[in-house]
Amino acid sequence: MRATRIIPRFFGLALGLAVAGIMSCADPEISGGAAALGKETSGIPKGAFHRAGQPCVVCHQDQGPAADKPFVVAGSIFASPLRMVGVNNAEIRMTDSEGTKFTTKTNCVGNFMVTPTQWRPHFPILVSIAKDNIVRQMQGPIGRDGSCAHCHANGVPPDDPFSQTGHVYLYGGDEPGSPNGDVTCAANPIAANSPN
Amino acid sequence: MSNPIRTGALLTLLAASAVGWAESACTVSGKDTFTTQVDIGASATQSFAGDFRSQGVSTVFEKHCGSLDCHGSAARNMKIYSSGGLRLPNEAGAAPGQSATTLEEITANYLSVVDLEPEQLTQVRAHGADPYSLLILKKPLELERHKGGPAITRGDDAEACIVSWLKSGTAGVLVDKNSCTKAANFPSQ
Numbered sequence: 001m002r003a004t005r006i007i008p009r010f011f012g013l014a015l016g017l018a019v020a021g022i023m024s025c026a027d028p029e030i031s032g033g034a035a036a037l038g039k040e041t042s043g044i045p046k047g048a049f050h051r052a053g054q055p056c057v058v059c060h061q062d063q064g065p066a067a068d069k070p071f072v073v074a075g076s077i078f079a080s081p082l083r084m085v086g087v088n089n090a091e092i093r094m095t096d097s098e099g100t101k102f103t104t105k106t107n108c109v110g111n112f113m114v115t116p117t118q119w120r121p122h123f124p125i126l127v128s129i130a131k132d133n134i135v136r137q138m139q140g141p142i143g144r145d146g147s148c149a150h151c152h153a154n155g156v157p158p159d160d161p162f163s164q165t166g167h168v169y170l171y172g173g174d175e176p177g178s179p180n181g182d183v184t185c186a187a188n189p190i191a192a193n194s195p196n
Numbered sequence: 197m198s199n200p201i202r203t204g205a206l207l208t209l210l211a212a213s214a215v216g217w218a219e220s221a222c223t224v225s226g227k228d229t230f231t232t233q234v235d236i237g238a239s240a241t242q243s244f245a246g247d248f249r250s251q252g253v254s255t256v257f258e259k260h261c262g263s264l265d266c267h268g269s270a271a272r273n274m275k276i277y278s279s280g281g282l283r284l285p286n287e288a289g290a291a292p293g294q295s296a297t298t299l300e301e302i303t304a305n306y307l308s309v310v311d312l313e314p315e316q317l318t319q320v321r322a323h324g325a326d327p328y329s330l331l332i333l334k335k336p337l338e339l340e341r342h343k344g345g346p347a348i349t350r351g352d353d354a355e356a357c358i359v360s361w362l363k364s365g366t367a368g369v370l371v372d373k374n375s376c377t378k379a380a381n382f383p384s385q
Contacts, residue, residue, distance in 0.1 A: 097383055123345060124263065124383050139293050140280035141383050143263030144344045151264035151292075162283040163270040165292045 026063070033058040034065050041192040049187035052076045052109045053084055053154050053167055055147035060113070072121060074113035075148025076191070077106050077129055077168050079175040082156055084194035086110025087170050088182040090131040096121035108185030114146075129170055136170055156195045240365040244321070245306060252376035253361045254302045256354050257309065259382040260336065260347045264292060267308075267344075274308050277301035320362055327362040353379035 037054055044050050056074035059066040077090045086109040093103045094114075102119040106112045124141035145151070148168055158164035175181070181189025248254050258278035262268040268281025275282060279297045283290050284304060310317055312331055319325035327333055334340040336347035337355065348354040356375035363369040 126383055140263050143266035143268075145265035157291075160270065161289075161291045162285050163264065163268075163292070165264070 030058065030061070030064050044187050044192075048107050048111055048113070049109045049185075052086055052111055052191040053078070053149055053193065055149040056111075056113060057145065057147040057150075061146075070116055071113045071146055072116050072119060073125065073142070073146040073148075074111070075152070075168060076110040077112065077170055078110055078191070079169060079171050079178075079181070080173050081166055081169045083174070083196045084154070084167055084191035085174065085179070085181045086185075086189040086191065087131060087175055088178075088185070088189070090129055090170055093128045093130065094119075094121065095126045097124055098122045108182040109187050109189050109191070110181075129168065131170060134170055154191075154193055243365055244361075247361060247364060247371045248306045248309075249299070249302045251357075251361065251371040251373045252380055253357060253371065254297070254305045255380040256357050256376055256382075257305055258297060259380055260354050261344075262305075266347075268292075274312055275304070276308060277304050317362075321366070324366065327359050330362070333358060333362075348379075354382070 033055075037051065037058065040046065040050060053076045057071055058064060060069055060071040060074060061067065062070060064070075073092075073094065075092075076084075077087045077092070078084045079087050087106055088108040088110070090106045090110070090112075091103055092106070092112050093101070095101050100119075100121065102114065102121070104112050104114055104118075123144045126138070126141055128135055128137040130136070151165060152168050153159065153164040154167055156166060158166055183189075257267075257276050258281065262276035262278040262281040264281050266272070267274055267276040268278060269275075270282060277284055277297065278301065279295060280293055283292060284298070284301050286298070286300075288295070290298070309332055316325070316330055320327050320330060328337075328339065331340065333355070335342040337350060338346040348358075353375040356372050357379050360369060360372035360375065364371045
């Protein structure tokens with residue numbers, strides 16, 4: 001009788017310790033970074049349109065909450081430095097340190113993502129973005145972080161203007177002919193945290 | 197109104213120039229400090245600090261190590277400041293990607309590099325130890341684990357630049373400015 005009470009308690013304790021041990025193996029930098037991003041925007045389900053302007057690879061990496069869909073480079077291209085209206089069909093042209101090139105395009109909220117099956121770059125990477133005849137070259141290289149928004153923080157100006165630079169934008173102002181983005185887009189092309 | 201960080205950096209530069217890079221590093225004993233001063237000499241020390249800027253060594257570190265997502269991050273212990281990366285707080289409003297790297301930032305870069313392993317650097321500079329024993333080479337060459345991967349490769353201009361700078365002033369070795377200039381063109385298209 002006594003043994004039958006103790007054994008389930010023992011297994012319960014062992015199970016609890018095992019779960020705690022597994023949880024403690026999680027990288028706190030990744031889990032903390034993911035938690036800091038907050039909840040999903042209402043009305044935009046998880047997918048290619050979600051979280052425009054946020055650092056994608058925080059979750060989309062090994063050990064991240066979205067490890068099943070890892071990205072090597074991902075981000076969002078907006079039209080203007082002062083608003084966060086996504087640019088549809090903008091090209092992201094990348095060249096890695098070994099000279100291999102890869103080009104991808106944004107969707108209608110401005111998001112783009114490159115998976116390891118598409119391209120495995122050797123950092124650093126040089127990047128330019130383009131649409132029609134407008135081309136903007138990133139001044140410095142991407143050293144190692146695949147999330148554009150890691151350095152291109154949101155906020156006008158960014159919280160720390162000495163270590164961050166603003167979101168990625170293609171034009172000096174609104175996109176010609178599409179000031180509010182692609183109005184046929186399934187999601188709102190204006191990012192939820194756009195300052196204007 | 198003066199910026200305390202800028203003022204601090206300038207004072208540090210003056211201190212480094214006046215008494216040499218090794219003095220701040222040599223905290224092991226007074227005897228070591230004295231020996232290092234004698235072995236290196238004030239002029240060699242000033243050259244070492246001066247060459248970091250004038251021969252373009254700082255630029256090599258800025259280009260190869262100082263992007264905002266690497267050692268241009270405020271979260272790194274060894275911070276590298278540059279025009280295109282992390283900026284020292286300033287009243288001029290210089291942000292990443294704006295205006296040239298300042299003297300204060302170059303000074304801060306110098307201190308980042310020499311303060312990484314001060315005792316071991318003294319061994320290299322004053323006692324002929326192998327420069328490749330320093331993290332400043334082992335990490336970017338990935339002789340030791342480096343999260344950012346190989347930032348320079350064996351035999352390239354960046355390596356030649358940094359090694360020549362570390363050895364400069366000993367046995368007539370001069371900083372390989374030509375390699376530094378070429379290494380500063382990084383990454384090339």
